[in-house]
Amino acid sequence: MATLQKRRSxxxxxxxxxxxxxxxxxxxxxxxAYLGRAEDLLKRLTEGIPQKVKSYSHGAVAALLDLAEExxxxxxxxxHLPDSSKEVRDGFTIGGSLLLxxxxxxxxxxxxxxxxxxxxxxxxxxxxxxxxLVKLDSQHFWDQxxxxxxxxxxxxxxxxxxxxxxxEKVQLDTLFCDMSNFFTxxxxxxxxxxxxxxxxxxxxxxxxxxxxxxxxxxxRDHLPLLHRIYQGNLQDRTIFKEHFQQMVxxxxxxxxxxxxxxxxxxxGNNSRATLRDVDGQIHFVGAIxxxxxxxxxEKANPAMSQVSIAGKEIDCYRTRTQxxxxxLTVVVYLSEKLLEGQVRGIRQNIKKLFSALDSLREKIRxxxxxxxxxxxxxxEKRIRALIxxxxxxxxxxxxxxxxxxxxxxxxxxxxxxxxxxxxxxxxGRRILITNRHDWSEEExxxxxxxxxxxxxxxxxxxxxxxxxxxxxxxxxDQKIEVHGFICLLAFxxxxxxxxxxKERSGFTGCPHTLFEKLSTIRLATFIETxxxxxxxxxxxVHRIEEMEEEIHALARGLDLVDKELKTNIPFSVYN
Numbered sequence: 176m177a178t179l180q181k182r183r184s185x186x187x188x189x190x191x192x193x194x195x196x197x198x199x200x201x202x203x204x205x206x207x208a209y210l211g212r213a214e215d216l217l218k219r220l221t222e223g224i225p226q227k228v229k230s231y232s233h234g235a236v237a238a239l240l241d242l243a244e245e246x247x248x249x250x251x252x253x254x255h256l257p258d259s260s261k262e263v264r265d266g267f268t269i270g271g272s273l274l275l276x277x278x279x280x281x282x283x284x285x286x287x288x289x290x291x292x293x294x295x296x297x298x299x300x301x302x303x304x305x306x307x308l309v310k311l312d313s314q315h316f317w318d319q320x321x322x323x324x325x326x327x328x329x330x331x332x333x334x335x336x337x338x339x340x341x342x343e344k345v346q347l348d349t350l351f352c353d354m355s356n357f358f359t360x361x362x363x364x365x366x367x368x369x370x371x372x373x374x375x376x377x378x379x380x381x382x383x384x385x386x387x388x389x390x391x392x393x394x395r396d397h398l399p400l401l402h403r404i405y406q407g408n409l410q411d412r413t414i415f416k417e418h419f420q421q422m423v424x425x426x427x428x429x430x431x432x433x434x435x436x437x438x439x440x441x442x443g444n445n446s447r448a449t450l451r452d453v454d455g456q457i458h459f460v461g462a463i464x465x466x467x468x469x470x471x472x473e474k475a476n477p478a479m480s481q482v483s484i485a486g487k488e489i490d491c492y493r494t495r496t497q498x499x500x501x502x503l504t505v506v507v508y509l510s511e512k513l514l515e516g517q518v519r520g521i522r523q524n525i526k527k528l529f530s531a532l533d534s535l536r537e538k539i540r541x542x543x544x545x546x547x548x549x550x551x552x553x554x555e556k557r558i559r560a561l562i563x564x565x566x567x568x569x570x571x572x573x574x575x576x577x578x579x580x581x582x583x584x585x586x587x588x589x590x591x592x593x594x595x596x597x598x599x600x601x602x603g604r605r606i607l608i609t610n611r612h613d614w615s616e617e618e619x620x621x622x623x624x625x626x627x628x629x630x631x632x633x634x635x636x637x638x639x640x641x642x643x644x645x646x647x648x649x650x651x652d653q654k655i656e657v658h659g660f661i662c663l664l665a666f667x668x669x670x671x672x673x674x675x676x677k678e679r680s681g682f683t684g685c686p687h688t689l690f691e692k693l694s695t696i697r698l699a700t701f702i703e704t705x706x707x708x709x710x711x712x713x714x715x716v717h718r719i720e721e722m723e724e725e726i727h728a729l730a731r732g733l734d735l736v737d738k739e740l741k742t743n744i745p746f747s748v749y750n
Contacts, residue, residue, distance in 0.1 A: 209287075237696075273660075281641060284505060325653055339667065354387060368651055396670055479509065
């Protein structure tokens with residue numbers, strides 16, 4: 176049972192609520208709350224206690240707005256807009272609306288129509304901005320997005336990225352480029368838009384139109400430096416060739432020189448002409464297909480030696496040779512993970528093939544009752560096509576013999592010797608190429624392994640809970656381009672926030688965990704009853720709720736604890 180107890184300190188009497196609890200088997204007084212002096216208690220009773228309490232998700236939106244204010248995101252966007260587009264709608268400039276859309280995309284991806292009811296209404300955004308957000312519906316965002324010319328987006332992106340690099344002291348030694356795609360629900364009958372097209376979707380939604388996204392990120396912290404939206408039916412190598420010069424110009428704008436930069440890209444971006452263009456302008460690390468360069472694998476197999484990379488012993492082979500008339504250093508290495516995946520995939524294909532061949536065998540053993548008669552030649556052709564459709568021509572041995580007129584028996588199995596040879600001499604090999612002739616095998620392989628950075632960025636953007644590219648709910652090319660920029664802005668702000676959390680608070684989780692933890696930081700609003708002091712008016716008091724020590728350390732590192740509960744971002748004026 177709790178009791179009131181008093182204690183004296185420096186001539187003053189202080190009161191506390193104390194409860195007796197057993198500690199190590201013995202009763203001890205435990206202070207539950209400090210009440211202060213009797214005068215403080217009387218004042219609290221006469222002026223009233225909170226009548227209503229409501230809390231809002233605060234940490235994530237406050238951290239993003241704080242960073243956006245530091246980067247001057249709104250001014251930067253507005254500065255690039257033509258004067259004819261600079262209109263204030265519902266109290267917000269275009270830059271302000273795009274920033275708020277990006278904040279929503281980072282914290283809780285939703286449609287523009289549901290932006291307020293599904294996201295902003297439950298956060299402290301309105302309090303931080305000192306503005307009403309009720310009118311920010313889909314029409315508001317669409318009108319603001321419509322006023323943004325697509326031609327200004329690369330310039331806004333370049334200025335924004337430059338500011339981040341300068342402020343965060345980002346190293347641009349190794350950069351990674353890759354492409355991915357995102358399916359949409361844009362109808363096939365929607366002809367005005369050219370960006371959504373049918374293609375080989377990486378999420379297996381080949382029944383839907385898709386958008387392509389090129390992304391360039393840094394080695395550390397996954398900071399995006401450049402993005403481009405492209406038609407969903409174009410190959411990676413076509414896009415890489417088309418946008419390579421834009422990447423080079425971005426490199427020069429950000430670093431002033433290409434000498435220290437190494438661009439890393441995958442084998443899907445290769446072509447003879449593109450590689451010659453890349454080799455002539457910048458250092459690079461890439462990959463080529465072992466299937467198209469079997470002579471390199473044959474030379475490498477008997478000459479491999481072990482090197483230690485990131486604590487792992489890797490079998491590799493190094494040489495310097497001519498590839499597509501270019502003088503390149505070649506490194507072949509054995510990836511156990513790739514080997515396991517390839518063997519697993521082959522066995523899965525074998526299982527599917529054998530199931531189909533079993534069904535065919537049972538069928539051809541029975542006589543034909545009606546329809547065309549079976550022939551040996553037709554069945555052999557059908558079996559070869561079936562095996563070829565599973566890419567197993569070299570591993571399957573089979574025999575077809577006639578039992579009686581129009582009935583046949585089929586036997587089949589795995590050629591174990593060939594399968595063993597395939598595993599020992601071909602599977603699991605990667606061929607890397609580079610014009611960094613002074614780099615060691617460890618540096619070359621480590622740089623290529625860094626390609627996972629951009630793949631992780633795409634994985635992050637396909638997570639439906641934070642930073643998602645989808646849903647996009649736009650079906651014109653211009654709106655899709657602006658939506659892509661909003662997603663890039665959300666991703667950039669989030670990755671800078673993630674970088675700071677790691678550096679300042681020792682945070683070790685992923686970006687999604689960071690947002691989950693920041694969202695637990697809540698701002699409570701107390702509505703106090705009218706009192707003599709407030710002259711009969713209600714008074715609102717805002718306080719950040721108590722946090723766990725881990726969350727408090729994170730908030731302290733991101734300067735959210737003692738920060739003034741408002742933002743100075745000029746959302747309503749064009750400077």
